[in-house]
Amino acid sequence: MAAKRKTAQTIRRQPAADREAEPAGDNLPANGSNGGQAGAIRRRNVEKILKAAESVFAKKGFAGASTAEIARKAGVPKANLHYYFRTKQDLYGSVLDAILEVWLDALDEELVAEADPATALGNYIARKMAASRDAPEPSRLWAIEVIGGARHVQPFLRNRLRRLVKEKSLVIEGWIAAGKMKPVDPAHLLFMLWAATQTYADFAAQIAAVLDRKTLDDGIFAAATQTITDLVINGTGARQTLRPVRARAARKA
Amino acid sequence: MAAKRKTAQTIRRQPAADREAEPAGDNLPANGSNGGQAGAIRRRNVEKILKAAESVFAKKGFAGASTAEIARKAGVPKANLHYYFRTKQDLYGSVLDAILEVWLDALDEELVAEADPATALGNYIARKMAASRDAPEPSRLWAIEVIGGARHVQPFLRNRLRRLVKEKSLVIEGWIAAGKMKPVDPAHLLFMLWAATQTYADFAAQIAAVLDRKTLDDGIFAAATQTITDLVINGTGARQTLRPVRARAARKA
């Protein structure tokens, strides 16, 4: 699932915190000059390594992850990993870059002024919940990075994300002004939506333990989506169009 | 203000994952036999170390934290740290134990059957938000631990927390049955409350960056609390008693 990942490569990356804004244009390969398109082998290996890195970083954080473990998980010798990504920082940065892009999409595409709030919010929640179910690891890595101080993604937060939140706040305020929903603070509404949906990725272990499951199955995700949607729709008074809300029972199971 | 931390000491702790249930009675000092009460020096130093450890673990996670950094932050030589806590695991376990107790209190005390839902939910949200403001670090450590798979707190989750959630679900179902609020899945409602409130501790860096602040000030916390409360009260239809909801404006600021 997830999304098409851009053909990430390596770059001579500064401490990353310093980089300005836009999450890096296309990167340069670690060796050779090959500025153009990468060979098939390269692409395949980079992919393998990024995937493994995402998983390990998501579990241990930057400091806790070891390149050896990532290499092992990717099925390549450690030296090979360092052939594609000069440093651990580079690798971490590349993994984050791949995530950041995806992060914005759902928000950007669903919360548009033309839609009515109930539909837009419902679809957005559904999409974020699907992401928590199908690709929890990026969410976890994101969380670990932000909890740790967001040093590496500060520019992204301060620029693209801030801009997008402003933009979407206007959309929501438009809905409010049009009487389509009750007044709410748009930014805090967004924070709540992110929190409520991403918790099913980030805190999956806790939720599963409390609900006495080994993993979070589809039923739980359905119930959760329903609960959140109901609460937000009712809470914001965002009834408007039809949108056939299937009255799924949503018992605790 | 946080909570009274129990006079934590050290213990010859197994991998911690294996320990059963209840988060350890009182622990044994690392050296000597002193099973009884600890000397003042010991208590003071243990306190200093635990505090430093909480902060470092909360930023880097277990694997990423180094005992040297913790010792430096606590202002003691590393060897002294290891005098009080034999291993890093011990230290981590002790820090977690101190947090777990506090975790349950708010939930347990606010969501009682006698209260009416609007008051209870409002107070609970307020309390959790205050915790996110005044003591964000425990929340962050908790998050990192759970994201990493919750290996060390699995017993706590499976026993005490699960039990408490069941108990509180009954309270909420009671309210629903009494027509005091709309039907919701109680467990998922709780997950949402935790997510929405703790996000202001865990994701403070992101929220601050998006809102163009250096830190989250009281105004932001007030607006956030208001937004969440409104949403939950309206969303669950938990109007009942008076509860003079001061109609604070809650603009984005």
Place this chain on the structure above:
DNA sequence: GATTTTCTTGACCAAATGGTCAAGTCGGGA
């Protein structure tokens, strides 16, 4: 004041870490 116990700490150690390197293998174009 003597003795025993608790505490303090610099020096030390084996293991793990991020990263390098040089000597290769491979595959495709001339």
Place this chain on the structure above:
DNA sequence: TCCCGACTTGACCATTTGGTCAAGAAAATC
């Protein structure tokens, strides 16, 4: 066939890691 650049990898290295130790300084106990 030869060549050349892309890829592979075991061996290696300096640094950091968690943890120990022994010898001494302070407290507590008598």
